[in-house]
Amino acid sequence: MAGVSFNGTSKHFDDVVALDQLDLEIPDGEFLVLVGPSGCGKSTALRIIAGLEEATEGTLHIGGVDVTDVEPQHRDLAMVFQSYALYPHKTVRQNIEFPLKSRKVPPADRRAEAETAATMLGLGELMDRRPGQLSGGQRQRVALARALVRRPEVFLMDEPLSNLDAKTRVQTRAELSELHATLGATFIYVTHDQVEAMTMGTRIAVLDQGRLQQVGAPDDVYDRPANLFVAGFIGSPPMNIVEAAVERIDGGIRLAIGTGAFDLPESWGAAVSATGIERVAIGIRPEHLRIGDGPIDGVVRTVESLGHERHIVCELAGTDHRPGDLVPGDLVIVRQSADDPAPRMGEAIHLGAEARHLHLFDPDSGERIDP
């Protein structure tokens, strides 16, 4: 098994910078998820590991060895593609055996290995079918079996669940995590779906515009987003971000939002003062906003029921950032349990949140401000 490390790795496509000076250490046996929106550079990073793209700058090490200029077939890794890249004219058995056949493994051995991989993934009955005769989930398993049949040091996966229906996706997510635990190999998984990232990764690396925004355990990234991008990207529904004016008060600071304000202790005041800014971006997770007693006034605009919970979209009173719009004020989403009493649309409400659940960011640089 082997770890992977990017060392100042960049990739340029003419004038477009797809990956910008990426420094990332992926220890042996880790399940790292590269997550970000379309065009953030996550697939480019994966393809650089695979050797399918050449890095413009920097190096790449696998198992401590510089493989920047090593051909893909000599890197000892396997990749599951978004399209699965199964050979449509070959049977499931031939597909799974192909990596072994390419490496001149004797037919009897490769048949046995293919059987083992297929059994592991529940493909025993499908060995003589062609990919066109399989469902999306079955194809995905064949792609996985083909990847694991030669026991590579590193598994690369490029959005392998994106073509599956919601139910199969949830099931396969769990199976992939289980497979990782069983094999103990290094898994590097690319997705734009932050739910996949949160549920599967040992660590997640958030990318945007080719730059690494944050890397850490899923809970750390969720609880302490490094900047406004990560705060807005990780979490569903996303974190509420509203701008507030900073006022100094006795024993702390006051963050004024519309007609209301949050009062924060001195520790925050010092941190905000140190940045020298007069406005901050406040981030509050929807599940941390309470309806009832609170300093912020708002009006309920829509109520979305999801059965087990409710998403309540509220407009904050006194904010008027988009004059002329149907809803000109700042909008926030409150996540509420289905057991709580539902507010009516148009109802005036008060919103509150505990100070420990507030995240402050510099609105210009987007960087997190910690007390």
Next chain:
Amino acid sequence: MNRRPVNDRARTRTRTRRRWRERGLAFTLLLPSLLVFGVFVFYPFARTFWLGFFETDPFGGRRTFVGLDQYTDTLTSSSFRNSLWVTLKFTLLTVPTGLALGLGLAILAHQKLRGMGFYRTVFSSTVATSVAVASLMFISLLSPSVGLINQAIRWFGGEPIFFLQSPGWALVAISAVTVWQNLGIIFIVTSAGLQSLPDDLYESARLDGASAWSRFVDITVPLLSPTLLFGFVVLTITSFQTFGQVDLLTNGGPLEATNLIVFSIFETAFRDFNPGSAAAQAVVLFFIVLVLTAVQFKILERRVFYGR
């Protein structure tokens, strides 16, 4: 309670009327194509078939019914059998070579390199060249005195070869012209086929450790097999129909070495002035091509992957 059967009858009548209306519309839409095919394909073919049963004057008039005599004569004639043998050799020389070269060039031009568009244009340009132009080019290329090829042979110290005048070389020379001319269409068709193959299959194969040859044999050939079958069948049919280059370069000679079937039919009809016999030969050629194509499909289609 009793109204239901009446409703059913009415519904059946409406459906029948609708079906007839649809058939009328379908026939109306097919009529222009049927007319064109009828005048230019079906009628001439039926007429040729019919003419094969008659001995005629040089212009196809004053017919005498001779039954299957001309067909029997054609099948037993040593000249026709020689033409058939020459045509078979010609097919063996041109079809695999044309297909292999066209595919090879398409693979070369499929590389993502700068200036590849220029090469694609050059490689496909022969499709726009007439047989007359191609023949003229090869006359000057193959000329024993001033031809480039013979100049090269002389430069290496060899004796000039009389490509078009030697019985051993003439068929090879005609085949070379034909391969050159077919190259464009095979290049275009296989290039289009290659463009439709997904890149990630090749990327996956590279990661799996497959060599370039293995990627060609295990991925390109099977996935391109419908295109290759199409090329194979079309080239075979056109090789059995070749006429222009023989007429322009060798006139079927020397010593009937390039007397391909269609040229032989032409000679019978317009030099020996025997349209009836030529018609019989043409019908025999039609059935040969029909059987050959059916056999090709029967044998090769099992190896073709149509994407299911």
